[in-house]
Amino acid sequence: MSLWAKAKRFWSLRGSRGRIMLAADTVVVGRILVPGKGLVRIGAGVRLDASQAPILLMAFPGAEIILEDGVTIESGASIEAVRSVRIGARSQLCAFSMILDNSFHQLEGDREVLPDSHPVVLEEDVLIGPRSILLPGAHLGRGTRVGPCTVLSRRTPPGAVVVGHPAVIRMPT
Amino acid sequence: MNPRPWLDTLRRLALPVIRIPSIIRAWVFLRGTRLGRRVRLLRGGRLWVEGEERITLSDLAWFNSGPIPTSLVCEPEGEILIGVHTGFNYGASLRARRSIRIGEECMFGAMAMVRDHDGHRTAPVVIGDRVWLGHGVVVEPGVTIGDDAVISAGSVVVEDVPPRMIAMGNPARCMPLKALRRAQAAHGIEAPSEKEKTGAVS
Numbered sequence: 001m002s003l004w005a006k007a008k009r010f011w012s013l014r015g016s017r018g019r020i021m022l023a024a025d026t027v028v029v030g031r032i033l034v035p036g037k038g039l040v041r042i043g044a045g046v047r048l049d050a051s052q053a054p055i056l057l058m059a060f061p062g063a064e065i066i067l068e069d070g071v072t073i074e075s076g077a078s079i080e081a082v083r084s085v086r087i088g089a090r091s092q093l094c095a096f097s098m099i100l101d102n103s104f105h106q107l108e109g110d111r112e113v114l115p116d117s118h119p120v121v122l123e124e125d126v127l128i129g130p131r132s133i134l135l136p137g138a139h140l141g142r143g144t145r146v147g148p149c150t151v152l153s154r155r156t157p158p159g160a161v162v163v164g165h166p167a168v169i170r171m172p173t
Numbered sequence: 174m175n176p177r178p179w180l181d182t183l184r185r186l187a188l189p190v191i192r193i194p195s196i197i198r199a200w201v202f203l204r205g206t207r208l209g210r211r212v213r214l215l216r217g218g219r220l221w222v223e224g225e226e227r228i229t230l231s232d233l234a235w236f237n238s239g240p241i242p243t244s245l246v247c248e249p250e251g252e253i254l255i256g257v258h259t260g261f262n263y264g265a266s267l268r269a270r271r272s273i274r275i276g277e278e279c280m281f282g283a284m285a286m287v288r289d290h291d292g293h294r295t296a297p298v299v300i301g302d303r304v305w306l307g308h309g310v311v312v313e314p315g316v317t318i319g320d321d322a323v324i325s326a327g328s329v330v331v332e333d334v335p336p337r338m339i340a341m342g343n344p345a346r347c348m349p350l351k352a353l354r355r356a357q358a359a360h361g362i363e364a365p366s367e368k369e370k371t372g373a374v375s
Binding site: 015031033053054055056076078096098100105107108111131132133135149150151164165166 | 217239240241280283284305308309323325326327328339341342343350353354
């Protein structure tokens, strides 16, 4: 790794050092914010492209965010984990997509009380479209494609195509 | 579960002191607005403010920090009124050409967008008390949202939402929170959460 590449990486991760361990072949462009005290684990060949807006990887204490080999995350994407979020190998998160494993407030009653969190799992080769939101409990099967601006909180079968809000799950014929 | 409960107690006692930097930060970024007491901008947060003299922030309003700055934009004829203890997550944006009024103790999710003009029309937006707007919600011009309403993540609100309703979808459709709870009870779902809420519909 050249000195210039090291300097750029230092700039990208300023304020987040010690909370995220990058591999030597991780491609980092722009700012990565890792404000939480949880675990962020990154596999080989991950590409974090935050050229337009910073990427937020927020793992609360005791939580873990796992990015497996070959994951691509585009600019402005945010992942907030209270328990666990797993992104499978070769998945892609497009710009400004959002993954949450907790809704952070109760619908009724005391809004300061944290509700239960439901882990979000993305299996291999998943594509998340731009500006889509994955809510707690989403479990995307292998090769699922999620369209732009989709809001999803369910389990999808492998190879499904999910579009819309409310989400419609289709199997390509 | 909590290894050091005494630390939490200490922290709670020290809160008025701990919050001073965020209050100063808000005071710096919101200079020129009509600013209430103890308005807070959390550490590292940034704000983009235009038309400061027509923006009113009540006491205890707060802005979260994050990757994208929150923007409050008020054009020359417009006004923005923000109620007591209303909170904004990062990237929320308010754009007023006529008026946006927000009640007390509302919560705005990340990248929520409220504006009272699109390319064609200009109509005031009124948001009641204790409204919760989820992540990425878009509120169209002329919409009135009643008290205690909840707008689900990613919704686009195009028509009025009555009080104590939950709105979801694009375009947003309303459902009473009470009916939602009854439906959840019928399906054996105990704790109401955002997950079940969307899962029941989609």
